[in-house]
Amino acid sequence: MSERSNTAVARASAAPDPLVGRVIQDRYTLSAVVARGGMGKVYKAEQRPLNRVCAVKVLNPNYAGDQDPEFEKRFFLEASIAAKLTHPNTVTVFDYGRTEGEDGFYFMAMEYLEGQTLQRAIREAGFFTEERACHVARQICRALREAHGLGVIHRDLKPANVFLVQHGDESDFVKVLDFGLVKNVSDSKTEDLTQTGLFMGSPKYMAPEQIQGQRVDARTDIYALGVILFEMLTGKVPFDRPNSVHILMAHVNEAPPDMRVINPNLAISPELENLVLSCLAKNPDERPESMDAVLTALKRTAGGALTGTMASYAGTGELRTLSNSDANAALGTVTGVGRLSRTGSLQPPAFGEASGAQQAAPVAAPASIATKAVPAAIGGLAFAGIIAFFALRGAGNPEASQAAAPVAPAPTAAAAPTPAPAPEAPKAPAQVVLDLKSNPTGAAVYDATGTQRCGATPCSLVLNGDEAAPGAVVKIKLRREGYREKEALLVVGKPVEEISLEKVPTVFAPAPVARPRAADPSAPSKDFKDDPY
Secondary structure (H helix, E strand, O other): OOHHHHHHHHHHOOOOOOOOOOEEOOOEEEEEEEEEOOOEEEEEEEEOOOOEEEEEEEEOOOOOOOOOOOHHHHHHHHHHHHHOOOOOOEOOEEEEEEOOOOOOOEEEEEEOOOEEEHHHHHHHHOOOOHHHHHHHHHHHHHHHHHHHHOOEOOOOOOHHHEEEEEEOOEEEEEEEOOOOOOOOEOOHHHHHHHOOOOOOOOHHHOOHHHHOOOOOOHHHHHHHHHHHHHHHHHOOOOOOOOOHHHHHHHHHHOOOOOHHHHOOOOOOOHHHHHHHHHHOOOOHHHOOOOHHHHHHHHHOOOOOOOOOOEEEEOOOOOEEEEOHHHHHHHHOOOOOOOEEOOOOOEEOOOOOOOOHHHHHHHHHHHHHHHHHHHHHHHHHHHHHHHHHHHHHHHHHOHHHHHHHOOOOOOOOOOOOOOOOOOOOOOOOOOEEEEEEOEEOOOOEEEEOOOOEEEOOOOEEEEEEHHHHOOOOEEEEEEEOOOEOOEEEEEEOOOOOOOEEOOEOOOOOOOOOOOOOOOOOOOOOOOOOOOOOO
């Protein structure tokens, strides 16, 4: 067991507990209290005769059949459903029941976990990176996808019910906890057993329809997952008020705040930001329809999209940094060495896409040939002079003349051709790059013709030809979902200021809020717990 788990066991075991040392149904020996919550306690136990360490959750005496005749039916029905959940990201429940005798109590045996809750992990880290938050969220989606397929709605999804363990060489392996205990099941046949008027859930993570007492379904858990994603990325929940009533009213009536205002250091892709906002929609019909849809969207965010900067080698020795907006264009540029694929590998350049440097190479060829012809002509003249010298010496000697007769007259050396000047390569058109920024980021940039010039701000707008002339005025439009379209005029040669976008106000009709019953001061708190089970 980890050092933290040992400390928790020692702290929880400081006070004597009447159940420590007791054997439940001749199978489970309770050895120590590891957690306490509003519904009961969790004990570390050993299962006989397997000698397997497990966790046994014992319900408080408050949850007894004497106070609620239907409780036993609900408990065994929903515990049996929870035991059917077998996904690796769901805690395994392998036994449940009720002890005999007048002091009998309900219990549930499950796998024993070592690690920490997601609540503690967020508190220690401050906030998660996009990659880590998506890694955790994808596993939660897979666990809930199986539960929803069996008609089980969690209804109390929160970081305290998500446990992170070390699984082999993989860290942050998720185990979703607390399925099935006195929770709603979407099957209409069991509706009479689960609608008991209990106010289930934690206010900071409850969906509006759950607060208003309306029908809940898989989209209720999707809303809670959106709150968890918001908290992982910013370190805070979207709605945190002095008391629970104000928190519930904010979930029903207020729009979620801008995540960058809460966490100025947030680095998040537009795709993930849009996903979080859609999960937090007040109307369930405006949220993703299923956990499958959320999982598909999460797979397209961290790890699948360009979220940083990259460099493009232009074949001339220049190394320039590209923003997210023109990264896609850079991926299709032939660099003279190869093409960079979306996976980061190099591919051979395509034929017929020669770079500017390759096209200019043949222009210098005539100058090179003329340069080589000059020394060849000079050598020819020197060879002809030597032949004429020996011919003149043999003129006074008949034998020499006869010997020299067969020698052909020296050819007249042609004048060396004057090398033609190499034609100048056409000058590249003037090019100007303007760096565009907007508040908030993630806006697409279009020109006056409606052509998209940048995918998402911040980005670099490349101007060519007449657009790049000093003093030229360029008209652009910025568009971002949830904000009004903004027109701006850019003047070449003048600094470009940050462009602010106006958010489209979201109007929500006030909805009646169910007044929760006054809490019993003597009853244990159910609002929030740091309970790994």
